[in-house]
Amino acid sequence: MVYYEYVEYVPSMHEISIIIGIAVLTMTIFAIVVKVLKI
Amino acid sequence: MVEELTVLYNVPHELPLGILVATYFYYTGLSAGSFVVSTLSYVFGYEKYKSVGKLAVVLAVVLLIMAPLHLIADLAQPQRFIHLMLMFNVRSMISWGSIMLTIYPINCVIYGYYMFKENKKMARIFGIIGIPLAIGVHGYCGFILALVVTRHLWNTALMPPLFLVSAVVSGIALMILVVITKQRFFSQDKKVDMGAVLGMSKILAWTIVLDLFLVGVDILELTYVYSRGEGFDAAMLLITGPLAMLFIVGEIILGGLVPFALLTHPKTSGSLKAIAIASVLVLIGIYAMRINWVVGGQMIPLS
Numbered sequence: 247m248v249y250y251e252y253v254e255y256v257p258s259m260h261e262i263s264i265i266i267g268i269a270v271l272t273m274t275i276f277a278i279v280v281k282v283l284k285i
Numbered sequence: 286m287v288e289e290l291t292v293l294y295n296v297p298h299e300l301p302l303g304i305l306v307a308t309y310f311y312y313t314g315l316s317a318g319s320f321v322v323s324t325l326s327y328v329f330g331y332e333k334y335k336s337v338g339k340l341a342v343v344l345a346v347v348l349l350i351m352a353p354l355h356l357i358a359d360l361a362q363p364q365r366f367i368h369l370m371l372m373f374n375v376r377s378m379i380s381w382g383s384i385m386l387t388i389y390p391i392n393c394v395i396y397g398y399y400m401f402k403e404n405k406k407m408a409r410i411f412g413i414i415g416i417p418l419a420i421g422v423h424g425y426c427g428f429i430l431a432l433v434v435t436r437h438l439w440n441t442a443l444m445p446p447l448f449l450v451s452a453v454v455s456g457i458a459l460m461i462l463v464v465i466t467k468q469r470f471f472s473q474d475k476k477v478d479m480g481a482v483l484g485m486s487k488i489l490a491w492t493i494v495l496d497l498f499l500v501g502v503d504i505l506e507l508t509y510v511y512s513r514g515e516g517f518d519a520a521m522l523l524i525t526g527p528l529a530m531l532f533i534v535g536e537i538i539l540g541g542l543v544p545f546a547l548l549t550h551p552k553t554s555g556s557l558k559a560i561a562i563a564s565v566l567v568l569i570g571i572y573a574m575r576i577n578w579v580v581g582g583q584m585i586p587l588s
Contacts, residue, residue, distance in 0.1 A: 250585065251586070252585065253584050261305050265305065265308050268354050275351070276343065283343065
């Protein structure tokens with residue numbers, strides 16, 4: 247029988263801020279492109 | 286004299302693929318799903334989706350260009366991402382993925398160009414070329430995980446189709462939200478194209494069923510075939526372990542069953558508000574799915 251503990255993982259603030267930053271950037275670029283192309 | 290010793294030791298286990306990689310998979314899935322929506326009118330000829338085709342192709346391109354930023358940010362030395370472009374290995378899924386990640390957005394841009402020029406013939410040709418590329422771009426994400434034989438949660442042939450179907454589910458949900466937001470708040474007549482939204486909501490409802498079916502088959506297979514082996518442990522991690530809340534509540538109930546009920550119940554299936562809520566829930570559920578599968582696959586230590 248093998249006993250083990252699950253490997254713990256908690257996202258760091260660094261990772262979360264990158265995700266939020268890229269999401270905001272994505273939405274901004276999409277909005278600009280939609281505006282420029284007059285879709 | 287040799288004494289019998291019992292040695293207790295612990296090895297620190299790292300979790301190399303974290304939330305940034307899960308988010309990368311999420312973005313490529315959203316892109317592939319948006320692309321599929323754009324092909325409904327320009328490749329398959331469903332005229333009622335024409336109003337959403339251009340939005341969908343722009344969204345697909347933007348999402349796919351932004352997606353690799355998560356991977357680059359995840360690298361300890363981000364400048365080394367260029368190695369994937371310069372060193373091709375025919376047996377490496379990541380090498381093939383790098384090629385597809387380069388070709389697919391270029392094809393999307395050409396496809397979008399002809400779409401905006403109203404050149405239906407050329408748009409159709411590049412739309413047809415784009416479909417296998419979209420499948421490849423997201424299918425390879427599933428393959429990357431499925432080929433890791435030591436991780437029982439990943440090592441299944443169901444992984445690529447599961448990733449593909451969830452990509453289409455999340456892409457359609459995002460398109461519904463974008464179309465509603467754009468037409469309701471940023472158009473002159475403030476009128477939402479209900480024909481397109483209702484059509485997409487029907488497709489979304491039945492792709493949710495397919496997604497839940499694949500997840501169910503995967504979990505059943507893990508719990509049954511390996512009976513008390515590591516596959517069983519991997520399934521239990523999702524059912525009773527630390528990811529149970531995210532899996533059962535986030536992915537299955539909120540991300541699958543509730544949206545399906547909202548999209549198919551006679552009282553809510555025609556309501557714009559209910560469709561929008563269902564789409565938000567699906568987006569949350571699929572993000573939970575990405576985290577469950579990417580992070581969960583590494584939570585059982587290898588030694």
